[in-house]
Amino acid sequence: MSNPHPFVDIRHAQKSFGTLEVLKDISLQVDRGQIVAIIGPSGSGKSTLLRAINDLDPLTGGEIWLEDKQINKSLPYRQYEKNINDVRQEIGMVFQHFNLFPHLKVRENVTLAPKMLKGLSDTEANALAEEQLTKVGMIERIDYYPSQLSGGQKQRVAIARALAMKPKVMLFDEATSALDPELVEEVNLVMKKLAEEDMTMIIVTHEMGFAESVCDRVLFMDQGVVVEEGPPDVIFRNPKNERTRNFLRKHLAGAAS
């Protein structure tokens, strides 16, 4: 083994808001190129876990590693900032509500971070933006403002914005939950494309069908713990735990109605 750590390594993650324990000793290892889905009812802690990976919601206990770098290392303020800004460049994140920068055009949304953080020239940054926007099928809208796009288009631009930093891992926090049903597929297609390119991905989702078709591994979380974990066909077709079964039954009933 050349690398002592898994690619993404979450060790004994704990998180409390006051007396409320949101994450109770969760460990998760993700290898390079793996795609992991995290499912579970709302309030199960799945988004908190995802947001802990780039320290948006810092853990109250445990460690998070990306390759050989600890993300949530306790350091004096300045060193912490430098450390976290460096690792965040390697972790792309896509949000439920897109969070595109409304004052910037699509192009500038994509080029902002590469220009500021990697010192790309205008020409280089534009080429990068065109490349990434072509990949997500949004090149025609490069000079639009986010307010002129549909939800699905916004999310595809948000994915391009994250990809422009050439991240090693992509985190998706319910990327399609805020979309109208007919717009979900275009975003799913982009995510599938990334999966085919062997991007390492951790996906918090309510789309069971998508999770089953794309992921290597599924985690079912409830009340701050991982209740069950396994390959998608086992989790979705033949779950062992009663809570997993209940959740999937309710969820499928809800999706069918």
Place this chain on the structure above:
Amino acid sequence: MGLDFSVIPKYLDIVLLGAVWTIAITIGAAVVSFFGGILLAVIALYAPKIIRWPFQAFSFLFLGTPLLLQLFLIYFGLVQIGIDVPAFMAGVIGLGLHFAVYNSELFQTSILAVDKGQAEAARTLGLSRMQTLRKVVVPQAVRDVIPPIGNNMIALLKDSALVSVIGVSELTLSAQRAIGSTYRPFEFYVLVAAIYYIINLVMEAVLRHVERRIQVSR
């Protein structure tokens, strides 16, 4: 004694020159108050206490004392401790800082009103706190607060008349000079009021144009 507006043309160049000075002071002070306001807002919201407190004391000083007194202090007072500020500069600084404090209150509110997801998205890309403020949060906060800032700038234009007391030949003082030679206060004050009003209308038009321009990027 009736009104006689025929005296105006002879003094029109003085009055119009005064209008130019009023516009220059207003623009200068507006720029100071705009960027000063952003700076004060960022300090008030994010700076450590040791920096924040002196700036807040300073802000309170500007909010809690008359602008007229502030202009006297900057122009007549500072000379005594060896800082000789020319009258025009004293006017720009005094008006500018005074309104920077008012603008800062508006900027603080609008910075806090920017959706938290915006800063999160920027930080997630790897931008530092300062880069996030500069490129993502402040531009949106500024955009959202243009209308009330515009109102402050119109108040600033009107308060620029106070600068006449430290001897800047702006609109109000030039009217007083014309009146001194002609003893025709009504005519000249009406003229000057009309000019203030016209400058005001132009400012409002510019403001509306800016507001329309930023509509699309919401």
